[in-house]
Structure formats: C-alpha cells, structure tokens
Amino acid sequence: xxxxxxxxxxxxxxxxxxxxxxxxxxxxxxxxxxxxxxxxxxxxxxxxxxxxxxxxxxxxxxxxxxxxxxxxxxxxxxxxxxxxxxxxxxxxxxxxxxxxxxxxxxxxxxxxxxxxxxxxxxxxxxxxxxxxxxxxxxxxxxxxxxxxxxxxxxxxxxxxxxxxxxxxxxxxxxxxxxxxxxxxxxxxxxxxxxxxxxxxxxxxxxxxxxxxxxxxxxxx
Numbered sequence: 500x501x502x503x504x505x506x507x508x509x510x511x512x513x514x515x516x517x518x519x520x521x522x523x524x525x526x527x528x529x530x531x532x533x534x535x536x537x538x539x540x541x542x543x544x545x546x547x548x549x550x551x552x553x554x555x556x557x558x559x560x561x562x563x564x565x566x567x568x569x570x571x572x573x574x575x576x577x578x579x580x581x582x583x584x585x586x587x588x589x590x591x592x593x594x595x596x597x598x599x600x601x602x603x604x605x606x607x608x609x610x611x612x613x614x615x616x617x618x619x620x621x622x623x624x625x626x627x628x629x630x631x632x633x634x635x636x637x638x639x640x641x642x643x644x645x646x647x648x649x650x651x652x653x654x655x656x657x658x659x660x661x662x663x664x665x666x667x668x669x670x671x672x673x674x675x676x677x678x679x680x681x682x683x684x685x686x687x688x689x690x691x692x693x694x695x696x697x698x699x700x701x702x703x704x705x706x707x708x709x710x711x712x713x714x715x716x717x718x719x
Contacts, residue, residue: 622645
C-alpha cells in the first residue's frame with residue numbers, strides 16, 4: 500500500500516509514510532523529516548521518490564503525528580525527542596523498509612532534512628547513499644561506508660558555510676565520496692514548498708541532483 504502505516508519497535512507502534520513504485524521493484528530510500536514533523540511536504544518527497552522508481556519510507560520521528568506550523572512549535576517538538584528511542588525508531592524503520600516486497604537489494608539510500616539530516620548522516624550499513632538538505636552533524640561521528648551528497652543554502656543562520664566546507668573536507672580526507680552544493684541566494688528550508696524560504700529553481704536542481712545520485716549508487 501501507499502500511505503500511512505505503522506511498524507513495531509519493541510512494544511511501540513510507530514507511524515510512518517510508505518510510498519511504492521507503481522510497477523516492479525526498486526531500491527529503498529529512508530526519508531527523515533525536518534523538525535516540523537511528518538507533514539505533507541515529506542510525504543510528497545516519498546511520493547516523488549516512488550515515481551522515480553524507489554521504495555520510500557518516512558518514519559514519524561515524533562511517533563504521534565504532531566506537526567509544527569511555527570519555529571517555536573518546532574523547537575518544542577525537537578526538544579521532546581528521546582535520543583535513544585529516536586535511534587531505535589530509525590533502525591526499526593530501516594528494517595521495515597528492507598522487508599517490503601517491492602524493495603530491491605539490501606543497501607538503502609537516506610535523505611535527511613535539517614533535523615533529519617543529523618540523524619541520516621550518522622547512519623551506518625545498510626545506508627550506502629546519504630543525502631543531506633541544509634543540515635549537518637558532528638563530522639567525526641560520520642562513519643558510514645557511503646557516498647554523500649549535500650544541498651546547502653547560501654544564507655543560513657543554522658549551518659555556516661565555513662562548517663559546511665570543514666565537514667565536506669573532513670569526509671573527503673577520510674576517503675569518502677562526498678559532494679556538497681551551495682545554492683546562491685537561498686535560505687534554510689529552501690526545498691520546502693510550504694515555507695517562505697522556498698526557492699523553486701534551487702529546489703528543482705537539488706531534486707534532479709538527488710535522483711541522479713541515488714540512481715548512480717543504488718540502481719546498479
């Protein structure tokens with residue numbers, strides 16, 4: 500099916516959004532939402548991935564359908580996260596994604612947005628293609644044997660260009676395949692259509708680069 504589903508983690512039922520390609524099978528891609536929650540934007544990302552031939556799954560990191568409309572609300576949701584449970588939920592989501600009949604192969608891709616990026620970048624096997632939208636983590640904690648693609652805003656109060664460059668170079672010096680793109684004139688959340696920072700041209704280019712990257716590393 501395509502739509503909201505639940506998967507079991509220990510004694511908890513965790514919701515998520517699953518999107519399947521219409522025909523055949525495809526590699527799995529995990530989608531990790533920004534601090535707004537699992538809203539229609541990130542469900543739409545799953546749908547677009549399915550249209551491109553992937554099996555896409557976005558777990559609800561807040562576990563209960565809560566969605567923020569303002570930055571203040573989003574900060575409250577972010578602060579409510581239990582780090583241990585969030586990690587367990589993401590691992591459970593990966594297992595659920597891999598178990599889908601239409602998922603082809605063991606390796607998966609991961610796309611993280613802002614808050615979700617910090618978690619996506621810290622994934623290990625089976626993630627072999629990791630995409631981050633305007634979000635980073637501790638560079639020293641990135642250990643995945645994966646290729647990395649990043650999309651960053653030129654004017655970003657949350658992620659500095661200096662740290663982005665340091666992060667990219669840190670991964671490269673450790674032998675990882677990494678390519679970060681800076682989008683001129685954009686601000687944080689430029690990919691998300693419901694945000695005032697949305698930049699249609701930059702969002703389309705970032706999407707095309709993302710699909711090309713995932714095809715290169717997962718469709719072989």
